[in-house]
Amino acid sequence: MSLNLRDVTEADLPEVLSLRSRAFGPLTTGDSGTWWERVAAETLGGRWLGVADESGALVGAGRIRPYEQAWGGRHLRMGGVAGVYVEPSARGRGVATALTRGLITRMGELGDVVSCLFPTTVSLYRRSGFEVGGVQQRTTYAGPTLRDLGSLTSRRGAPSPATSTPAAAPAGAPAAAAETSGRPRRAQPADADVIHRMLRDDAERHIRSGPMPPTVDQLRGMIERDELITYVTSDGVVIYDLASEAVTVEHLVATTPEAAARLWGLVGSGSAAVPTVHTYLDPRDPLTLMLGGLPAEDVRQVPWMARVIDLSAAFAGRGFPPLARTEVEVVVDDPEAPRNTGRWLLSVENGSGSATQVAASPDLGAAAAGSVDSAPAGGPAHVGARGLAALWCGWSTSRLRQAGLLTGGSPDDDAALDTIFAATPYLTEYF
Numbered sequence: 001m002s003l004n005l006r007d008v009t010e011a012d013l014p015e016v017l018s019l020r021s022r023a024f025g026p027l028t029t030g031d032s033g034t035w036w037e038r039v040a041a042e043t044l045g046g047r048w049l050g051v052a053d054e055s056g057a058l059v060g061a062g063r064i065r066p067y068e069q070a071w072g073g074r075h076l077r078m079g080g081v082a083g084v085y086v087e088p089s090a091r092g093r094g095v096a097t098a099l100t101r102g103l104i105t106r107m108g109e110l111g112d113v114v115s116c117l118f119p120t121t122v123s124l125y126r127r128s129g130f131e132v133g134g135v136q137q138r139t140t141y142a143g144p145t146l147r148d149l150g151s152l153t154s155r156r157g158a159p160s161p162a163t164s165t166p167a168a169a170p171a172g173a174p175a176a177a178a179e180t181s182g183r184p185r186r187a188q189p190a191d192a193d194v195i196h197r198m199l200r201d202d203a204e205r206h207i208r209s210g211p212m213p214p215t216v217d218q219l220r221g222m223i224e225r226d227e228l229i230t231y232v233t234s235d236g237v238v239i240y241d242l243a244s245e246a247v248t249v250e251h252l253v254a255t256t257p258e259a260a261a262r263l264w265g266l267v268g269s270g271s272a273a274v275p276t277v278h279t280y281l282d283p284r285d286p287l288t289l290m291l292g293g294l295p296a297e298d299v300r301q302v303p304w305m306a307r308v309i310d311l312s313a314a315f316a317g318r319g320f321p322p323l324a325r326t327e328v329e330v331v332v333d334d335p336e337a338p339r340n341t342g343r344w345l346l347s348v349e350n351g352s353g354s355a356t357q358v359a360a361s362p363d364l365g366a367a368a369a370g371s372v373d374s375a376p377a378g379g380p381a382h383v384g385a386r387g388l389a390a391l392w393c394g395w396s397t398s399r400l401r402q403a404g405l406l407t408g409g410s411p412d413d414d415a416a417l418d419t420i421f422a423a424t425p426y427l428t429e430y431f
């Protein structure tokens with residue numbers, strides 16, 4: 001079967017929706033209008049690729065969602081691969097493989113320097129250089145223990161509701177900026193900018209890797225449409241969803257222990273009606289250190305995969321441990337993203353890094369250009385695209401070696417790579 005990659009256009013939408021129904025089942029009635037329209041608005045015109053067969057009919061499609069994602073506390077452009085589906089009668093003939101490779105090339109053209117996805121099958125994405133990067137973790141708490149945190153703050157002498165900031169700022173005012181302290185109040189559309197900044201600053205302060213802050217427009221739209229419940233204080237924000245069976249916390253930022261206690265207390269305040277609280281936050285959220293109880297034992301984890309699309313730009317944009325000061329050479333072999341292929345000098349100092357290509361692919365020699373298990377003794381460490389993705393996501397070199405994803409190099413090289421890429425990334429949003 002001859003396959004042709006092309007951009008999905010508006011005229012293709014009915015055909016793509018029909019493909020989607022044959023892959024994932026029909027959209028639910030509530031989704032069919034607005035969700036599909038939002039998908040189209042976000043991805044048509046460059047971020048949606050299709051694969052056509054020899055007759056010109058679309059047999060596969062996939063999208064690249066435009067995200068901003070924290071790596072080492074700094075934000076990079078991340079392409080979130082989603083909506084990959086193939087016509088059932090055309091499966092098993094390389095359609096999804098061709099599509100994935102096309103999406104990788106397109107991300108490079110668009111300036112998305114890393115990519116993540118939630119796979120239904122790892123082998124499809126591994127053959128294109130993605131590797132498991134971490135998990136999205138759902139942690140569950142008992143609402144009453146969160147509620148207790150809130151009352152603890154009042155006992156500590158934090159500003160009481162009666163003496164702190166007024167519960168509501170004037171409509172339309174840049175309310176969060178005017179806030180001085182204290183009691184959480186409902187966010188207004190005008191708070192979107194401040195909330196976005198709080199989410200970004202939080203990632204920087206904790207040197208996080210993985211979280212994707214919504215854009216200002218997304219936050220504003222979400223508040224306008226009353227989609228999620230959002231409360232702000234001068235030193236924090238909480239965004240959560242309330243359903244009959246559970247509260248689900250999507251984001252919580254607090255810059256002081258009092259703000260954390262107040263915002264968690266607010267989430268737990270409805271525990272008489274809805275006692276279960278799920279969170280999709282950092283698995284090591286400091287809430288665990290404050291709570292007078294333990295999270296529930298049943299934790300749900302959804303693995304995700306990542307890929308480096310543009311090593312040079314991604315490395316220069318990422319943050320690194322502030323005291324890391326090292327450099328190391330590594331050879332990368334990445335046929336699907338050829339600009340990553342070469343011998344690189346990775347240097348890190350003062351929390352910033354640079355990746356300089358010291359030899360492009362033709363100069364690597366036979367061993368380097370081949371598979372990673374052919375690295376010559378005494379030379380630099382070698383990785384393929386999967387090894388690079390795993391390193392990027394903080395898998396230690398010892399683990400990579402055990403999985404056969406890293407060869408060559410010396411113990412000193414391993415120590416340097418481990419120092420540079422130390423991170424425990426996690427995703428909070430499923431896409």
Ligand SMILES: CC(C)(COP(=O)(O)OP(=O)(O)OC[C@H]1O[C@@H](n2cnc3c(N)ncnc32)[C@H](O)[C@@H]1OP(=O)(O)O)[C@@H](O)C(=O)NCCC(=O)NCCS
Pocket residue numbers: 023024083084085086087090091092093094095096097098118119120121123124125
């Ligand atoms: C998964 C899907 C996209 C694969 O499409 P495809 O065109 O058949 O994939 P390819 O022919 O390029 O196969 C690539 C590799 O993917 C893996 N793969 C494909 N379908 C698979 C399945 N059902 N289970 C496990 N692995 C599978 C195989 O490793 C395959 O390699 P192989 O043929 O050498 O064994 C397609 O089956 C589909 O549309 N499924 C329903 C929707 C879905 O799951 N989408 C993926 C979202 S992340």
